[in-house]
Amino acid sequence: MELAGARVTVPVEADSGPREKVVLDGVDVVLTESRVAVIGANGSGKSTLLRLLNGLVEPSSGTVRIDGLDTSRETRAVRQRVGFVFTDPLSQLVMPTGREDVELSLRRRHPNRGERAAAAQEVLGRFGLQRLADQSVYELSGGERQLMALAAVLAVDPSILVLDEPSTLLDLRNRELLRRTLATLPQQVIFSTHDLELALDAERVLVVEAGRIAFDGDPTEAVRFYRDLCGAGLGPL
Numbered sequence: 001m002e003l004a005g006a007r008v009t010v011p012v013e014a015d016s017g018p019r020e021k022v023v024l025d026g027v028d029v030v031l032t033e034s035r036v037a038v039i040g041a042n043g044s045g046k047s048t049l050l051r052l053l054n055g056l057v058e059p060s061s062g063t064v065r066i067d068g069l070d071t072s073r074e075t076r077a078v079r080q081r082v083g084f085v086f087t088d089p090l091s092q093l094v095m096p097t098g099r100e101d102v103e104l105s106l107r108r109r110h111p112n113r114g115e116r117a118a119a120a121q122e123v124l125g126r127f128g129l130q131r132l133a134d135q136s137v138y139e140l141s142g143g144e145r146q147l148m149a150l151a152a153v154l155a156v157d158p159s160i161l162v163l164d165e166p167s168t169l170l171d172l173r174n175r176e177l178l179r180r181t182l183a184t185l186p187q188q189v190i191f192s193t194h195d196l197e198l199a200l201d202a203e204r205v206l207v208v209e210a211g212r213i214a215f216d217g218d219p220t221e222a223v224r225f226y227r228d229l230c231g232a233g234l235g236p237l
């Protein structure tokens, strides 16, 4: 994937009247590594950067390409390749139960109802979610919902997976499940996180600061850079 001179502005109301706020500016990166983490302070632009990758946000100028496809012009083809998991799983889980949501994801791939049910069962099993699959998604804990949303996206085997703060709601056990799952996925995975240990699992880390890439490279150095940026020193993780 390639971002070339990507800039994102949003309209905001100021005392002096409406104006444009620059959320991301001059992002120039080619991401080929299989695991890329995006870290940075609250409001620095991480989610906006991720949303560019599947056309949820369009660049105001510059281009974003996935496998050569322009995310602004070929949004549909891009979305078929890029699975996106939101921080808040309820913005994603639209069906009453997790099983129905996973089946919804699979409806094109498996038009036959029986095959679809079997495929959904396999996906739910992969994540240890069978016992929660028939409960109302509103009765699941935040972490259980987050895993369910991940399962529903992975059900259709996107070639790229984008995760916005995937471990936020997870307890230690489920965070380790997530880490193990991410370690074995064949897809390219791009994720934002405030969990610096999770960021260290990546091959490449981007540090976003005030809408710009302030550091890009080795995970250990990136985390050190970010800690210095936050004035947090170099204490243990």
Ligand SMILES: Nc1ncnc2c1ncn2[C@@H]1O[C@H](COP(=O)(O)OP(=O)(O)OP(=O)(O)O)[C@@H](O)[C@H]1O
Binding pocket: 010, 011, 012, 023, 040, 041, 042, 043, 044, 045, 046, 047, 048, 049
């Ligand atoms: N549609 C929008 N309208 C107005 N402001 C926006 C919009 N989208 C993003 N912003 C602003 O752009 C900035 C970056 O937002 P973004 O969600 O990308 O940050 P983030 O790094 O993911 O933050 P966090 O770590 O808190 O999730 C924030 O100041 C946010 O308020």
